[in-house]
Amino acid sequence: MIALMQSAGAAEGVERQDLHVTTEDGLRLFVRELRPPSPDAGAAPVILVHGARVPGLASFDLPVPGGSFASDLALHANRIVYVMDARGYGGSERPAALAETANANPPQARAYQVVRDIAAVVSLAKARTGSPTVSLLGWATGGMWVAYYTSLHPEAVGHLITLNALYGGSARHSQFGPGSPVSDPAHPDRLGPSIGAYARYDAASLLPGWDKSIPVADKSAWRDPAVAAAYQRAALASDTESGKSDPPAFRAPLGAIEDSFYQASGRRLFDASSITARTLVVRSDLDFWSRPEDVQAFAHDAAHAASLEILTLPEATHFVHLDRPDHGRDRLLHEVRAFLADR
Numbered sequence: 001m002i003a004l005m006q007s008a009g010a011a012e013g014v015e016r017q018d019l020h021v022t023t024e025d026g027l028r029l030f031v032r033e034l035r036p037p038s039p040d041a042g043a044a045p046v047i048l049v050h051g052a053r054v055p056g057l058a059s060f061d062l063p064v065p066g067g068s069f070a071s072d073l074a075l076h077a078n079r080i081v082y083v084m085d086a087r088g089y090g091g092s093e094r095p096a097a098l099a100e101t102a103n104a105n106p107p108q109a110r111a112y113q114v115v116r117d118i119a120a121v122v123s124l125a126k127a128r129t130g131s132p133t134v135s136l137l138g139w140a141t142g143g144m145w146v147a148y149y150t151s152l153h154p155e156a157v158g159h160l161i162t163l164n165a166l167y168g169g170s171a172r173h174s175q176f177g178p179g180s181p182v183s184d185p186a187h188p189d190r191l192g193p194s195i196g197a198y199a200r201y202d203a204a205s206l207l208p209g210w211d212k213s214i215p216v217a218d219k220s221a222w223r224d225p226a227v228a229a230a231y232q233r234a235a236l237a238s239d240t241e242s243g244k245s246d247p248p249a250f251r252a253p254l255g256a257i258e259d260s261f262y263q264a265s266g267r268r269l270f271d272a273s274s275i276t277a278r279t280l281v282v283r284s285d286l287d288f289w290s291r292p293e294d295v296q297a298f299a300h301d302a303a304h305a306a307s308l309e310i311l312t313l314p315e316a317t318h319f320v321h322l323d324r325p326d327h328g329r330d331r332l333l334h335e336v337r338a339f340l341a342d343r
Contacts, residue, residue: 030091
């Protein structure tokens with residue numbers, strides 16, 4: 001099913017289409033295609049994959065200046081870009097467990113399931129563009145997901161980019177792992193048994209971590225308030241049931257939290273040695289999610305990558321692609337464009 005939408009950024013020259021594709025296990029996924037005026041016919045499409053809480057459009061295609069990394073990448077790299085929602089997120093079908101009380105089921109949308117979602121979107125992108133391969137960029141948990149997929153399907157991915165992703169590089173983490181607030185008090189190396197299928201997040205919960213990582217008192221000097229507000233609005237709008245809570249809150253599956261707990265505990269969900277794509281590992285200097293040890297471990301394991309580049313963005317936050325241009329966003333866009341151009 002394809003529905004042509006009115007582009008919120010028509011002036012930028014990017015045409016947007018909202019699409020749907022079905023996974024091998026029968027779930028219907030939402031995908032947005034962003035097409036520049038004259039895309040390079042020989043360029044592989046890029047698929048952007050969101051992280052643990054906020055789905056694709058809120059992460060990569062906000063309808064405010066500086067809020068759409070997807071459209072900026074489409075224009076600057078002159079290639080077609082796809083933004084997807086994994087199962088349980090945004091416009092994609094939600095597992096039945098998300099309609100029940102949160103504690104009635106285990107964490108939903110585990111990594112081994114999300115790689116099926118990526119596979120379906122890869123097939124869609126290849127069919128629509130005629131390209132034999134795709135380029136993948138994943139943010140945070142999305143970086144773990146795209147690397148996991150690439151390790152299983154190395155022939156399908158020409159370029160792989162992970163942005164602030166975990167990779168089991170250490171057993172110490174400030175938020176996850178043994179002894180953290182989400183661990184089992186009786187068995188600190190295990191995830192707490194009270195973790196349910198999903199959690200609800202209101203708008204206010206989306207900014208404290210971001211605020212804390214910005215090293216200046218005036219957060220608006222680092223992050224455009226219009227982008228932050230659009231991020232909050234889009235996150236709430238991603239779930240038709242947000243309004244049933246007071247305050248409004250959207251559902252996010254907690255499978256990403258379980259998988260992140262394992263990665264933060266030094267357990268690797270996949271082996272990067274299977275990856276053969278050109279690979280760019282990006283980490284923001286002020287990131288609270290990934291660790292330098294994750295970059296080092298990934299680089300050590302990715303022995304068969306066609307090429308491997310490591311980029312540390314100085315004084316950039318976890319949300320670098322949504323921060324102001326001079327706080328890492330422009331550098332990230334420039335480096336990604338240059339990396340994708342290397343064929």
